[in-house]
Amino acid sequence: MIVVRFAGYGGQGLLTAGLILADAAAVFDKKKVIQTQSYGAEARGGASRSDVIISDEDIVFPKPDHLDILVAMNQLSVDKYSSALAEEGTLIADATFVTTITFPDFYSIPFTEIARERLGREIVANVVALGALVELKGVVSKKAAAGALEQRIPQGALDVNRKALEAGFKAARTAASARDKAVADYDIV
Amino acid sequence: MIVVRFAGYGGQGLLTAGLILADAAAVFDKKKVIQTQSYGAEARGGASRSDVIISDEDIVFPKPDHLDILVAMNQLSVDKYSSALAEEGTLIADATFVTTITFPDFYSIPFTEIARERLGREIVANVVALGALVELKGVVSKKAAAGALEQRIPQGALDVNRKALEAGFKAARTAASARDKAVADYDIV
Amino acid sequence: MVIKEIINVRGKHLGYFEAWCKACGICIALCPKQVFDTGTDGKPIVARPQDCINCGTCEIMCPDFAIGWFEDPLHDEELKEAHKRSTEDEWAKNK
């Protein structure tokens, strides 16, 4: 069982990212899935989050007491939810907005910047982040992620989203190898 | 404890008669009193009734299972309520409308006719009946009845109502002596 | 009497159902030809049937469906029966 949380501002597309991930796991990877999210005023302007639990077995209780992966799209989310991460958890942060991270295992990738600069649509930062998540943690298969994307995203926006997913994969590979290197460096020291 | 029911059509002033009797007993004769009546649609056009319980002691339950006196202003009331009369009960009927009586102890006096013909106001038949009741059964003192009348009846209508009460007293005396005579006759036979 | 006798006027038949009449006086007051007198009980007495012009006012204005002009005499046993029965009902005592 793996618990993923997307968190950020309302409007950053986190609910969509959560839904694509959940769809990918349930419909394409045939896993057991539960997805929950923040609702109401909270979701409208302020902080927003979407949690996805993926498991091979039935998920009995839908509100886990820890997170395995936190995808944080702003500083607030990092501050607020890092403590909910399991000890072996991983934090994936949008470097565009997040400046301070205290959690040990993390990746910091500028999703929004990538979306804005390389894809010309800031709005797809969520899918870039999703791509990175999939690449880094393999929570669902890439095929499943792509398939779920096709289903959820309206025709007109599909192209840029496909590119965003790929960009996410790629950025993650870069980040991972950079970190491997850093960790290696550290080991040497 | 004595239980009196006034019954007739809505509009025959039975509720008023009940109230005057209850007032007379409670306020003037300082008895314990409970008064209940029919409400709603029932009271508006159809059958109407007002029950008065008068007692020297506290009245625990306000809905007695028998009547001591039934003042019936129409045939329907006679038919409907005679059976509720206690064995030693008395029925006082408005002879203007009531033609058939099966209950043994009864007085039949044309209250409405008296009101209409002698007092010129059919509407005061209720007070005529009240007067007769007081005269015949002494459920309250005459002074109390008169006092309660003064309180309940609006200034303008007081005069004719006072007369109606007196007419009731008188009619009752006549009826009583007629009946005494009849009973005497019967005894002789 | 539940149903007053039928009175023939200009080929129509007046049905008056006393059991339903509540003595409001409307038919009496609004009849343009003063066909009715008022009984001591406030109910209409069909005093001058011959004056009736069959205008239908009494019928259409009566709030109680207690009066009306019929094509045929009331041979309607069922209706009569209904009226009779309703007198046995408490509501029949409405005034």
Next chain:
Amino acid sequence: MVIKEIINVRGKHLGYFEAWCKACGICIALCPKQVFDTGTDGKPIVARPQDCINCGTCEIMCPDFAIGWFEDPLHDEELKEAHKRSTEDEWAKNK
């Protein structure tokens, strides 16, 4: 930065509270003198303060009370404090 520096225009002082601004673009679009440019975050940049005619449109139209022309420079510590504090609040992150 919570409160943008005060810019003196025709003797009045522009207060812009970034923490309250939600980047709706209304002040930018409705300013009759194009005093503002749009920042990459959609928020106003006070680009041409000298053109301001003090018409008050930005102040009266801003749905967030995030901009206004004051008589005096903002010496108001309490207000500054309030704005600073609100950034610590979750709501401050509204966009």
Next chain:
Amino acid sequence: MEKPRELNPSELMHEYLRQKKKFPHIWCSGCGIGTTMGAVIRAIAECEVDRDRVVMVSGIGCSSRMPTYVDFNTLHTTHGRPIAFATGIKLARPELEVIVITGDGDVAAIGGNHLIHACRRNINLTVVCINNSIYGMTGGQASPTTPQGKIASTARYGDFERAFDLCDLTAGAGAAFVARGAVYYARQLKKLVMQAFRKKGFAFVEVVSQCPVYYGRFNKFKSPVEMLYWQRDNTVNVKAAAKTKPEDLEGKLLTGVLADHDYPEFTELYDKLIADLAAGEK
């Protein structure tokens, strides 16, 4: 207009009244509701609608007791809500003819919101409001149509509140058809109900009626007949009004058809949507 089939009294009683057990009815002597019931039945009969297709819906009040007596599909609902029930019936089965009978308290006090929304929604209902300017059923309390200054059991010092003009209200809310009749003009009333019944869209008919027992007694009317005369003397037909000097109209109620517009009807729009979707057109 076609010559309407005049209903003879025996047909009326046999075909339209549940007379076998229910009469005489509950209403007081001289009450205007009975006369209105006659007008409504005659109107429906002359519209020649199959009784099985007619649904009469009412709320709570003296006027709302009407469905007890008529041999249609009848629904006596909760206080103030008949229009909402009727809306459900009509949208569910647009082929039914739905008529709402209500009182001034029922439709304009507690039920005012459903009234104005039905006006706006323009669903094909006929609403007949028997306006006696009082709550009859509960014993003569002030209603939203009790004229300012008049007496009621909750307004012993004279009612402070201004009265609704129900026709202004429904017109302001956008009703397609608005008319006012009076019990005194029972024949005109029947025609107004017929027009309303035939209208494709929401139709509202106010009936100026009399409650002799409460409103009448409180406000010094000596008899039902006197109240009918009041109706005669205080109403002006809208056509006649056009030719009357404004000062002579002061304080008078206009009768007749006061608004008549053609707006798209709700159930028709809905059925069209269903058809379009079925045809893949949406």
Next chain:
Amino acid sequence: MEKPRELNPSELMHEYLRQKKKFPHIWCSGCGIGTTMGAVIRAIAECEVDRDRVVMVSGIGCSSRMPTYVDFNTLHTTHGRPIAFATGIKLARPELEVIVITGDGDVAAIGGNHLIHACRRNINLTVVCINNSIYGMTGGQASPTTPQGKIASTARYGDFERAFDLCDLTAGAGAAFVARGAVYYARQLKKLVMQAFRKKGFAFVEVVSQCPVYYGRFNKFKSPVEMLYWQRDNTVNVKAAAKTKPEDLEGKLLTGVLADHDYPEFTELYDKLIADLAAGEK
């Protein structure tokens, strides 16, 4: 008219906003409610009423969140009922100045009945309805003021129902004062609210407002600014309208004071009764 005291922004924030903890407010970027709040506060300030005597009452909805932010006596009630609560407050203590802030859903959907009865009753309240033609709070469902054909989350095929004209509705219900403003004309809006606030009697102000997040997004508005321009292009001041050709007014909303009558005010009538009774005059 006296020269009003213009409120400077620092006064506004210090004296009228509960700014210490409550800001930034809950409303979305570009929402018209905030601008309306500014206009309302400025109006009350310019009327120079003591804050302690002002009670702001609201129902439920985005617009109804306004009382949270203003430093008056504030009451955030149940959905649709603020006018009824306010009526109780005003009659209980006529010396309080009671202003109701509400939305189109709150006051015209669930609360429509209280609105029309308050119009009729003519109790001295000021009602400001922020009409964004949608239920914002619950996520963009159709409201009674959603124009026919427009999209909402419960009207994906376009709304079938006709919209209320809230000013016609309140006028039809007999309101003493009816006005319409728009967020785009925030200055005029302030003046309308001032007039309403000063009116002895029931005063209704409709504010044409924008919900960019739901109504805007569903109906293809690109930005809040575009919605403001729509307001500018689709409203006509009632004075200007008098000089405009009818065909140019087609589909336009009139702004300004649309009705202004002098009727006896309810609490004054009531106080007079109390005085009369005390003096033994009734």
Next chain:
Amino acid sequence: MVLMQGNEAIARGALDAGVRFFAGYPITPSTEIVEIMSVELPKVGGKFLQMEDEIASLAAVIGASLTGLKAMTATSGPGFSLMQENLGYAYMTEVPCLVVNVMRGGPSTGLPTHPSQGDVMQARWGTHGDHPAIVLAPSSVLDCYVLTVRAINLAERFRMPVILLPDEVVAHMREDVTLPDKVDVVDREAPHVPPEWYYAYDDSTTDVAPLAPFGTGFRFHVTGLTHDRAGFATTVPAEIDRAVRNLKRKMDRFRLEIIQVERVHLADAEVVVAAYGICARSAEAAVLQARAQGYRAGFVNMKTIWPFCFKLVERVAESAKAIIVPEMNLGQLVREFDRAVCGRTQVVPISRVDGEAITPRQILDVIAELARPGGKD
């Protein structure tokens, strides 16, 4: 001594307890209260409003109460159902007021002029969400007066709506009563702090958080959203928890002060009849007759039906061999007896739902079945 109707006594009690605001919508069998208040209130400088419906009536009452006036409304089943949403608002915002529900036959329009006790559970549970409730049931005209005064006092003291629940018999009957010369009247607590320090929902230094009237300089916020001490909406779990529990806590603390029960012949009773409203009259009559016939019967008149007199019933369960609970419903308050008795003794419900009052005879028959007269056996 005067002859007075139950509804009249309620109106009189309300006026004497200081009620100066009434908003209502007429409904049988509570209409007399509305009518009397419309006449009497202006005479004492109070305000009467006939509103457009029951929802608006309770709303106006809550509004008026927030300005500091003692306020009330009166209704019956259908209206009481409509009031549930705003009743919950009054619980949540802790605004004192009195709601009288004269019980007639239900469900729905039911029997407008016939008595019932069918709304007992509704009076406790009718609105959504957890909340406490104080519900009083008079069984005489004097009770109508006294319990109305008490209900208003409790409302003001505990800053919450209180419900008076007469049945149609009690509300409509007239009885000779001697009203007390003077009644104790409780006024709500005023804030002890200046406005800057005032928190409308802070009861840390008082039994109940004081409520400042609108217009007196406190300018606080009232909302039906779950709120913090200051009255502003919160979504912080600890504050939510506090808010929800606090509503009930103040009542739990003062339970003994609130519950009022009349006991007759309990000491040696083998069979106890526990009743309220008109049934308490039937019960009393039955128990007196039973005693006269030699049965060891006792009687409890529950003038407070909610909170339920749990402790008393537990005690009775220890000694009595049966508790008879006559109700004019299908068995509502008897459910609480089940809980309190917990199997320790027999609980025997008597249900009557034909629109008539339970008679002493019905109860006496059950007593006779359950107890054996002293002498025999």
Next chain:
Amino acid sequence: MVLMQGNEAIARGALDAGVRFFAGYPITPSTEIVEIMSVELPKVGGKFLQMEDEIASLAAVIGASLTGLKAMTATSGPGFSLMQENLGYAYMTEVPCLVVNVMRGGPSTGLPTHPSQGDVMQARWGTHGDHPAIVLAPSSVLDCYVLTVRAINLAERFRMPVILLPDEVVAHMREDVTLPDKVDVVDREAPHVPPEWYYAYDDSTTDVAPLAPFGTGFRFHVTGLTHDRAGFATTVPAEIDRAVRNLKRKMDRFRLEIIQVERVHLADAEVVVAAYGICARSAEAAVLQARAQGYRAGFVNMKTIWPFCFKLVERVAESAKAIIVPEMNLGQLVREFDRAVCGRTQVVPISRVDGEAITPRQILDVIAELARPGGKD
């Protein structure tokens, strides 16, 4: 397999069960149901109405149902409170319909986006007068679908309103579900007699009195007044009695058919956790963990909360040494456990009212306290 939200599953279940009429008024957290129905109903020829409020919504639903359509509405606490009067009307007139109340925090406006189970007693007792109630509580997205179908079937079968009572968590969460290929659908019984012989409230020859749709020639009368077999108002005591008792009788007779409960590990359970809605998920998780830790724990998921599974609890009380009842309220359904258990075993409520769901850990801690693991001790 699809990923589906609870509210979505309710809408889908309703459509599959044959619902062709929906009238509603949006309210968080049930809005998705309204929105989905507005899109989907016209596609299958059904009708959707957004009404002016919840009162009107339920009124329209009842009206539509009387024409023979399967009809429903959906709301949350405040709206459910407003529906109480018309809900009573539906009980009284015996008109089938489904009312979904997605529970959020209360009382009053409370916590629109936080879960609670605060409306459990209201769902049973919210309207005035005596009446029965069928209330179902789903604890998964699949349940949302299945119990919606079931609720509609029960409504049609027993000719009464049925209430579905999900909490916000269950209604809002998305889960992978595999919907059944086919569902059993119950249609209401049609009259077996010609119109002249038809009595809309006569169940002397059938389980439940058949209901003729308006417009099919039966022309009968429906009223919320207490009525006789034919549907006309009555004030005859015997007829009143029959009318009131009959509403409940049909339900009592078919209690076993109505009550549906899921049992896990009950056979040897020392401690039983009985729960519903989202708490049933916590309970299940806790019991599974407890078993893994060697505790003899069992678990009951009450999918039908009303009528209450009295008999089952009585049986459990015989064998278990404690019954834990976790609820997101201050203790509502646990009151029924008190009654059923009647002192025979310990009933331990767990209450949580801070807007968060009860966690498995909370329950597990209580289990651990009450039971001793198999090995030790």
